Amino acid sequence: MQHGLRLSANNLPRICLIPTFSAPPAPHDAATTPANQQDLREQGSVFMPRFDSHGLVTAVAVDRTSGRLLMLAHMNAEAIERTRETGHAHFWSRSRGRLWMKGESSGHVLRVVEIRVDCDQDALELIVDAAGPACHTMAQSCFYRRIAADGSLERVAGD
Amino acid sequence: MQHGLRLSANNLPRICLIPTFSAPPAPHDAATTPANQQDLREQGSVFMPRFDSHGLVTAVAVDRTSGRLLMLAHMNAEAIERTRETGHAHFWSRSRGRLWMKGESSGHVLRVVEIRVDCDQDALELIVDAAGPACHTMAQSCFYRRIAADGSLERVAGD
Incomplete structure (x- = not known):
């Protein structure tokens, strides 16, 4: 794998998922205080998604060419993994209670760059x-x- | 007020908020079946935000000039109203449990166009x-x- 390059859809990295509901830090461990944890999350280089109580993060898709906001949905750890593995956006459907690939029935997939x-x-x-x-x-x-x-x-012009 | 024009920040309209947790439709009322309600919400011209069980919708701010996605937060009915009234983005802070105006302490407000x-x-x-x-x-x-x-x-270039 190449480091520091823009990702191609077929070259999405494997991501180490560190859930927020992991074991709490030991008392008096300065390296893992909540403030320190916040610093790590905000300024660090480790991807450690902060899932909500349902195990989800919010995800928005933006068109690479037009820059337009396309859609908003939710992802769990599996959706993130599947998105990376396949290069196609996967989400967690809260209404259907299942993982889905955008475009799985319509063919209108989102290729994640x-x-x-x-x-x-x-x-x-x-x-x-x-x-x-x-x-x-x-x-x-x-x-x-x-x-x-x-x-x-009112309808946005051109859509 | 002028109809059909792009809004200016000082001319945001008052919005009729129709919560989803309003009284359920009467049985056999074809005009308010769930499918019909979905059609109205998806294709209609009435703003009827679908608040979640916490009374919130997700809101993303996009820069008018660059088109860049700036931030993601949540709004309740009051945040939407205050945003429209003032022309400045207001959100509901889930962590602090209160309404806040973006930039209220930093001065880095978001003027909503x-x-x-x-x-x-x-x-x-x-x-x-x-x-x-x-x-x-x-x-x-x-x-x-x-x-x-x-x-x-890794840091995005230029930010």
Whole structure:
């Protein structure tokens, strides 16, 4: 594997997942105090996603070419692993209670070029190439409406 | 108010908030079946955010000029209202259990130019002009690290 290069979809690294609900640090261990843990998470180079009580982080997909926000969903540890292994975005469906690959039925997969993580590591940004409309409504982006001046929703131009 | 125009930060509309936990539809009322409700939410022109059991929707802020994803947070009905009233992004802090205006202490406010909503109305996209770094770490974006080929985190160039 090459270090420090932009990832290709077929070259996503294996990631060491360190869940937040791991064993608590031993008392008086300065290296693992909550403040220190926060510093590590915010400034460190270790990917240690901060899963919520349901074992999920929020993930947003952004189109590599247009920069447009495409969709927002959730990932558990397995979804992250599968995304890395396959190069295609996988999520955890909270409504269906199962792992799913975006586009598994429509063919409109999201090819993941890069994964970014936010400061406290409870959100991921997937930079993707989309094989078709990202939204199940067939819109290019799930965010196809904006709030108009009168408070109603109106379609975003071109979607 | 003008209809159908892109919103300015000082001209954000008042929004009729229809919580999902309102009274259930009467049986056999075709206009309010769950499927019909889903159609209304996905295709209609009424803003009816789908709050979770904590009364929250997810909100992501995107820079109007660069298109860059800046941060991800949560909003309750009051945060949405305050955002519209003031033109500055307000969120609900889950850790602190209170409403906060982004930049209330740092001055790095987010001026909201437009609000978009996703298909099932449980996520908002705020298109913003940022008065400074969006992240409390002083990075321009909270998503300042990416997963490198070796699985470690590396800083995104220019942030």
